[in-house]
Amino acid sequence: MKLQLFSLFSFVLLISSACRGEARRICKCRPNQWWCWPTGWDWDEFSTKLSTPNALIKNQRPMGAVCYPKDPLYDPVACQSLNYTLHGFDFAFMSSRINATNWYNYDSIIYPDYFEETEVGCPYFPLTPDSICEQGRVPLYAVNASTTQDIVEAIKLASKWDIRLVVKNTGHDAIGRAFGVNALEIFTYNMKNLTVHNNFVPKGAPRGTPPVPAMTVGAGVNWDQAYAAADAAGRTIAGGLSPMGTVGTAGWNLGTGHSLLSSHFGLGVDNSLEFTVVLPDASVVTVNEYLTPDLYWAIRGGGGPSFGVVVDITIKLHEAKKYTGAFYESYCNSDACFLELLTTWMKYHNAVADAGWSGIWPTCDRIFYLTLGTPYDVAPSRQTINVLKEFMEEAKGILGNHVTVSEFRDYDSFEDFCEKNLKQDPTAVGFNMTEIVFGQVQLVTSSWLLPREATAPENAAKMAKAVASVDSAVVVPFLVGGGAVNDPAKKSSSAANPAWRNTLVDMTIAETGSEFDDINVLQKTVHDDIAPFRAMAPPPYGGMYLNEADILEEEWQVAQWGEQYPRLLEIKKRIDPKDLLIVRMGVNSEGWDDEITCKTVTTSLAAYAFTRTKTVTTNLAAYAFTRTTEIASVWVLVVVLILTLVSLNWYLQLVDTRPVVSLFQAFL
Numbered sequence: 001m002k003l004q005l006f007s008l009f010s011f012v013l014l015i016s017s018a019c020r021g022e023a024r025r026i027c028k029c030r031p032n033q034w035w036c037w038p039t040g041w042d043w044d045e046f047s048t049k050l051s052t053p054n055a056l057i058k059n060q061r062p063m064g065a066v067c068y069p070k071d072p073l074y075d076p077v078a079c080q081s082l083n084y085t086l087h088g089f090d091f092a093f094m095s096s097r098i099n100a101t102n103w104y105n106y107d108s109i110i111y112p113d114y115f116e117e118t119e120v121g122c123p124y125f126p127l128t129p130d131s132i133c134e135q136g137r138v139p140l141y142a143v144n145a146s147t148t149q150d151i152v153e154a155i156k157l158a159s160k161w162d163i164r165l166v167v168k169n170t171g172h173d174a175i176g177r178a179f180g181v182n183a184l185e186i187f188t189y190n191m192k193n194l195t196v197h198n199n200f201v202p203k204g205a206p207r208g209t210p211p212v213p214a215m216t217v218g219a220g221v222n223w224d225q226a227y228a229a230a231d232a233a234g235r236t237i238a239g240g241l242s243p244m245g246t247v248g249t250a251g252w253n254l255g256t257g258h259s260l261l262s263s264h265f266g267l268g269v270d271n272s273l274e275f276t277v278v279l280p281d282a283s284v285v286t287v288n289e290y291l292t293p294d295l296y297w298a299i300r301g302g303g304g305p306s307f308g309v310v311v312d313i314t315i316k317l318h319e320a321k322k323y324t325g326a327f328y329e330s331y332c333n334s335d336a337c338f339l340e341l342l343t344t345w346m347k348y349h350n351a352v353a354d355a356g357w358s359g360i361w362p363t364c365d366r367i368f369y370l371t372l373g374t375p376y377d378v379a380p381s382r383q384t385i386n387v388l389k390e391f392m393e394e395a396k397g398i399l400g401n402h403v404t405v406s407e408f409r410d411y412d413s414f415e416d417f418c419e420k421n422l423k424q425d426p427t428a429v430g431f432n433m434t435e436i437v438f439g440q441v442q443l444v445t446s447s448w449l450l451p452r453e454a455t456a457p458e459n460a461a462k463m464a465k466a467v468a469s470v471d472s473a474v475v476v477p478f479l480v481g482g483g484a485v486n487d488p489a490k491k492s493s494s495a496a497n498p499a500w501r502n503t504l505v506d507m508t509i510a511e512t513g514s515e516f517d518d519i520n521v522l523q524k525t526v527h528d529d530i531a532p533f534r535a536m537a538p539p540p541y542g543g544m545y546l547n548e549a550d551i552l553e554e555e556w557q558v559a560q561w562g563e564q565y566p567r568l569l570e571i572k573k574r575i576d577p578k579d580l581l582i583v584r585m586g587v588n589s590e591g592w593d594d595e596i597t598c599k600t601v602t603t604s605l606a607a608y609a610f611t612r613t614k615t616v617t618t619n620l621a622a623y624a625f626t627r628t629t630e631i632a633s634v635w636v637l638v639v640v641l642i643l644t645l646v647s648l649n650w651y652l653q654l655v656d657t658r659p660v661v662s663l664f665q666a667f668l
């Protein structure tokens with residue numbers, strides 16, 4: 001009886017444990033797992049489906065490999081040509097590399113500092129001749145995409161074999177989302193198609209929808225190229241600010257996109273009319289407000305590549321206007337002077353934004369800069385100019401403040417302003433935007449969107465103190481809110497952080513270091529520096545800009561998307577049920593480890609066993625099928641070859657086969 005009771009008890013325990021939800025891990029396929037990783041044969045077959053024979057790069061190695069004497073790829077000439085200047089790597093050069101992001105820390109795996117090594121990667125130049133170039137986060141396989149079909153095939157392959165998939169455009173992303181360990185990379189940088197439309201109407205729009213001027217940019221078009229095309233068409237486009245215009249239109253737009261023209265024309269998401277996207281199920285769709293309203297909402301601000309891989313984007317164009325730039329630069333010889341200067345600036349801050357000015361007000365080492373601009377139809381008003389002049393005048397009187405630049409300049413257009421100030425132009429003035437973070441090989445960022453109340457004159461002293469206390473290399477506050485950005489009707493019109501709709505300034509902090517500095521220390525520095533600003537407006541009142549994310553932000557969902565996150569998550573789960581396009585701190589990345597290799601799910605043993613068995617069986621079936629096809633094909637080839645030789649011999653009588661035949665008969 002006792003035994004029966006015991007057995008019953010064990011059975012109940014077993015059943016309840018099988019049904020109870022417990023934490024279990026499911027992982028993406030890794031190259032050392034023969035049963036799920038594509039064979040050489042599969043890669044070759046995949047390659048034939050791509051647009052060019054060289055589109056697939058197999059066994060891709062980090063950019064620095066050519067500089068390592070111990071690496072099979074060692075090539076001193078190629079190493080020389082890596083374009084390393086006295087200042088570091090050129091932004092345009094780095095953006096164009098398929099096997100590197102913009103900064104070394106995103107190419108390497110970062111371990112917590114209790115490990116002996118904090119980063120495992122391939123520093124661009126070896127420390128010693130014996131150093132080893134480690135693969136780090138550089139994807140092992142890459143597709144240099146030039147057509148939609150290339151993207152479709154890459155998605156199909158990654159989905160079939162359950163491989164980690166990443167998308168790199170320029171690699172500017174601030175937490176390295178463009179790369180990943182053991183991944184297949186889709187490189188969209190070379191998709192440079194560009195079309196200007198005088199009368200664009202989104203597909204499926206109701207009859208009578210007024211056409212607007214617009215530009216369709218391929219996923220690899222960067223702002224420099226878009227500005228040039230807009231200028232040539234006599235129009236203007238609200239795009240981002242970056243050295244040599246290197247920021248990509250794709251990642252910028254998907255992550256929201258702020259511009260010096262945003263207070264006049266809105267954020268990137270407010271100007272993107274239509275997208276061509278390859279979804280995680282490999283279908284190609286047109287995404288706009290009429291055909292796919294949910295996806296159109298999510299893709300604008302949900303962050304790349306969470307809702308699909310973008311082939312192109314159609315962006316609204318605006319009437320070209322002349323542009324006025326305002327520049328200021330001064331150096332304080334004491335902390336007291338610097339604090340007074342910042343307090344004075346903060347008293348004017350919101351009034352300057354409300355008068356129509358946008359731009360940046362960077363500070364570092366007690367130097368304060370203003371690089372602002374405004375379209376001409378705003379500038380002629382006396383109030384616009386006067387508010388800045390008043391600040392400049394008051395700042396002049398601060399004891400110990402040495403003013404070096406204080407002037408206004410006229411430009412033919414916003415594009416002309418960018419051309420003259422972002423591209424090593426000798427006429428550039430004030431803050432050197434061409435070299436914004438140029439020269440350092442590690443970079444980490446943090447950002448906080450501050451509601452206008454936080455930057456109001458009554459908080460001037462508090463804000464000034466927070467700015468003056470920043471330890472990181474540079475503070476680059478982007479004064480890009482207000483005006484059209486703050487349109488309350490836009491608050492939930494896209495997935496962009498609703499905090500933008502009450503923001504004037506996006507406080508951005510960057511810390512830089514050499515490739516041998518401890519990355520954990522750099523990250524902690526920016527994270528600590530942003531804390532006082534975060535405390536002024538915790539989420540969802542304030543928020544983090546996902547395109548300038550802080551890797552240590554714990555409440556990243558509400559910080560990046562406020563109250564919109566649940567809707568985003570629901571759409572994401574519907575569009576990408578197999579978690580194909582997951583990025584760090586991206587939608588539905590909960591449970592995944594930092595490298596999106598394994599996910600911890602809470603599930604019952606029974607459900608887990610069922611899913612695992614299904615996955616393993618599917619993988620094994622796919623493997624067996626491929627192997628059988630491979631083996632069968634080899635045998636078919638051998639038989640065909642023998643038959644051909646025999647027939648040829650029979651016809652030409654080259655070799656006397658009678659002894660072989662009689663031997664065969666004797667054997668039988």
Ligand SMILES: Cc1cc2nc3c(=O)[nH]c(=O)nc-3n(C[C@H](O)[C@H](O)[C@H](O)COP(=O)(O)OP(=O)(O)OC[C@H]3O[C@@H](n4cnc5c(N)ncnc54)[C@H](O)[C@@H]3O)c2cc1C
Pocket residue numbers: 166167168169170171172173174177178188219239240241242243246247248249250251252254255256257258259303304305306308309310311436547548583
């Ligand atoms: C120097 C500098 C200046 C900047 N200035 C501004 C600015 O003025 N305004 C502003 O808003 N931001 C600015 N940023 C931030 C910028 O918006 C982000 O770095 C953005 O991620 C860049 O996108 P990308 O396509 O160039 O970069 P990537 O790093 O290649 O891509 C960014 C993200 O988008 C994904 N992605 C890329 N291409 C695709 C695609 N075709 N389909 C789907 N997903 C894709 C990537 O996987 C990645 O997750 C700046 C950044 C830097 C470094």
